[in-house]
Amino acid sequence: MSRIVIACYRPLPGKAAELEALMHTHLPTLKSEHLVTDRPSIMMKAADGTIIEVFEWISQAAIDAAHTNPAVLAMWEKYSACSEYVPAASIAETGQLFSNFAPFGR
Template identity: 55%
Template structure:
């Protein structure tokens, strides 16, 4: 089975930027510990409007499906829902540029 690389946008809710940053720092490690993602290190960046963009690799389509019932992942998604909204990265201003430029996530 081949991995599945995904790009996701997390737009922080007002006043929740620091909490979203902290959660994003834990995200990959939790998925890795659960055996759902590959060893490929994620790329994480920020758009001008504060949206965090993360590019990471699930182990497989089956791993994505497994995430939907995994207790650690379900708790993680609850935490994300409290601090951000998922947004399509295609709506970010930077995406319309030929070379889409973002700030590194620190």
């Protein structure tokens, strides 16, 4: 069964442009490794600059496989150099009944 996830990336100081550029490679990299479905991701930006992406893994096994996949690990290193992963609950907008964000990436 597929798994839909919410991933949140907060740019490190001075690294917002680098993170924004990297976001355009995320889903294509995962697709090239056959780890995600064909469902387009939804990307958005919080007021504090955090980028939120909602996307669909093929399965829990695909998520697990990502943790040993060289292409994914290399991509995750790039993410770590320009951002920190944060829980969705840490984003101020998620405290609203109807959270809304600025569109990003399209």
